[in-house]
Amino acid sequence: MNTVTDKGVISARPMADVQGSRDHRNLAIDRVGVRSLRYPVLVQTEQGPTASVANFSMAVALPADKKGTHMSRFVALLETMNKQCQALSPEVMSELSRDLLVLLEANQGSLSAAFPFFIEKAAPVSGVKSLMDYQVVLQAESSPGKATVAIEVRVPVKSLCPCSKEISDYGAHNQRSEVTLRAEFAEGKVPSLEALIRAVEAQASCELWGLLKRPDEKYVTERAYDNAKFVEDLVRDVALSVKAFAGVVSFSVEAENFESIHNHSAWARITG
Amino acid sequence: MNTVTDKGVISARPMADVQGSRDHRNLAIDRVGVRSLRYPVLVQTEQGPTASVANFSMAVALPADKKGTHMSRFVALLETMNKQCQALSPEVMSELSRDLLVLLEANQGSLSAAFPFFIEKAAPVSGVKSLMDYQVVLQAESSPGKATVAIEVRVPVKSLCPCSKEISDYGAHNQRSEVTLRAEFAEGKVPSLEALIRAVEAQASCELWGLLKRPDEKYVTERAYDNAKFVEDLVRDVALSVKAFAGVVSFSVEAENFESIHNHSAWARITG
């Protein structure tokens, strides 16, 4: 063993900085950092900051001549965010991803936060209110003087099959589906998470609610039947909605139907 | 360090058996063993042995005065099973759980194997054939001279809501559901996995298939509509079916509907 300090006593002599030593393999690393780090967060919503719990990934580029990065500094950045009670938003993610470059002495960085997000919704007929949950991911990429942020929302909806409706004397199979919309917007043109979620829900056979009374259940049933859509229709209609947002730079839309007549999913994706 | 052997050389002197030493805390351990051990298996079916991959858990009771069990012997038992090409069945699981007691010098043991199981099914109208997959767990408990085996099958089905059908002018919400049947049978009275799965499927609003042609899809849609069931109906009807099996000693039936109008599940359980 190479240290000479007594056990349990911290030496006055600084400890060896193995990570900071020179690497001789001449191979740069695209990204190195931490994953699966859970932290309580505030999230910016249309009604102000609300609490959630996020799963963070953070990483930076490492030049060919450096042996290692400084893992503890990633966690230190989250501690700072937490202490300052900064509410997550695309702008704050962009800022944090730039702080990452400074803190880690890096020239490229990535930062993502995945968290459940809640919206209070009124049932369509009775108006009774309840929360619906959505999974959101904010993903920032930074280089000196530049940062881009992609927003991903996963929206559970109902889909009803047009073929089943057409060929059957009555009824039509329907099921829960999940639409994943991921988009990047020009600065100053970033819509709220709620606006993106509503844009998806409007294109489903029917949207979902946490709490429905009988008149609401009748509405949902008939609305879905009147509004049959294949998984192909779903991704096309959501893609057209997203294109209509001012300032959209790029996007992808995926839909997965957890088929109620099979034990597998129907799935489609459009990118633009 | 306490060994005196040269590095990399195995000493002629036997290595210390730490696990085999005496424990002084006077506290017996209910179960100790291994988990999340994946092994290729053969499974006994109505058509003979078929291949799958199982996730094994294995454990034994440890008396108060023993420090540790012999972890490598659990894996050795699977190696023996694999080498002998034994096909898993309730009887073989019972045998293996008794072997476990001998091998681990224990007086109580548990052994479980969870694996995907496939049945070839013919579509209801076109007759076209395809495989459907089910999750199965075989769980054995043994003590000297005695072993019991529980069979668990997880059967994905379709459920259609009677309330939605009743109150709506047309259509009815429906969704994928999962029925979990767990049962223990008297010796010599154990039904095949296929028989248990068919007993569950017969009680659903409709069963599922991997491959359906348009006439089949019409049949499935109308059959489910004609056969609306709440999650409560589903567990009751499956429970009645299970009670009708000769030799059933105990059972539990759970059903979970992945609701197509909510982002949560409806769920029910009957034990008997």
Next chain:
Amino acid sequence: MNTVTDKGVISARPMADVQGSRDHRNLAIDRVGVRSLRYPVLVQTEQGPTASVANFSMAVALPADKKGTHMSRFVALLETMNKQCQALSPEVMSELSRDLLVLLEANQGSLSAAFPFFIEKAAPVSGVKSLMDYQVVLQAESSPGKATVAIEVRVPVKSLCPCSKEISDYGAHNQRSEVTLRAEFAEGKVPSLEALIRAVEAQASCELWGLLKRPDEKYVTERAYDNAKFVEDLVRDVALSVKAFAGVVSFSVEAENFESIHNHSAWARITG
């Protein structure tokens, strides 16, 4: 179709209450309700209420002559809790489980909430502070005039193998482990979540932290080496700690080592 209302118009005549009708199968249901319902929550801690997101399961017993339960009332109970900003604690869970009986007109009920829980910890040498996350489940069971609550904490720790230490000339394999402690306490004797978590951490080869500086990493490495424990030692030592709590009615302790020398886990359980 059996309704006479015009499409899209809610009839003045009350809608049929299918769930409320009489059932003729003469089979009571142990539990029926909802699952996988995510809701933002406040959780009672030693420092006061803090925010988290919980996954709820809620269910009641259904008598043999009733066709169905009232699913929407489960969600209504969470809405009430949320509106009143009630912080979850064993006492509040017990209260909610009694409210469940009244609201659902039932004589037995179950209610569980699973959520991530955070504790700020100071690193062992540098004292630098960061959050650690734990999974907690509060599980209540109620019948008229009675409610019991079990607390489950899942605590990630480090384990170091005594056998590997004993037989090797240097080093010893170690790994991340998870200890799951579940316990029920007499009324008025319920410890804080933090106290239970600390009781588990104190028995590991070493506890974990989110953020460690080099002197801390040296401490953790040496502390684990000085404190080697088998998975059997871990469950025994935690079980002894739990028994020392005043008012403990029943408990189970499980430990799972995600072995660093195998691709499976070592696992043990003690109940008392």
Next chain:
Amino acid sequence: MNTVTDKGVISARPMADVQGSRDHRNLAIDRVGVRSLRYPVLVQTEQGPTASVANFSMAVALPADKKGTHMSRFVALLETMNKQCQALSPEVMSELSRDLLVLLEANQGSLSAAFPFFIEKAAPVSGVKSLMDYQVVLQAESSPGKATVAIEVRVPVKSLCPCSKEISDYGAHNQRSEVTLRAEFAEGKVPSLEALIRAVEAQASCELWGLLKRPDEKYVTERAYDNAKFVEDLVRDVALSVKAFAGVVSFSVEAENFESIHNHSAWARITG
């Protein structure tokens, strides 16, 4: 309802082909198909075909003027593969992805199969034999006259921290890690799955085995201690190994250390 057939009777008149109708949104779909389809498979190994269970995803491009794809044909392709007992290999995946284009009348397609894969390994000192499991993904992309196949292997290994070893008087923290290697090779130059897995294992602090006797455990412990590697070292050394394979067209290497001193992972990636 629009059909005129009697319920349950298949009309002589062909059923409407809704999917085959013309779409007017003028929006092509990148990929549409099925997901999460489990099927038993044979996998080509150095010892010949062995059984496993695969999770398939299959999708094709859909032109702007077509309303939908023919979902049942994806499943039909798997049925054909299963009936012919074709063993999966990069070549067979490439063939299947070309069949997909013909069957679905498409000009681009994707096909992936994810499955557990087993290798019999001899323990390093005792030579005792046991199986180790690895997750493998074969991913094919096809267009007329062209198909490329990427191979992904997920290899669980042991990593031991150089910093912890350097600064501590004794011991060093170590843990289970997972290395994910994904690579594409020129035709005729595709190595076996076993060769890729061995290339990864050779670069870890130490590889893993299912079954180890005490002399093996001593070897693994000391070998890892003698061979300390950061997550950065791990991805660099594996990347250098992969580059040395003849015919490698592109690759990515990721490593994730399930840290035994934290409740999060250290992670790195190199692409080339």
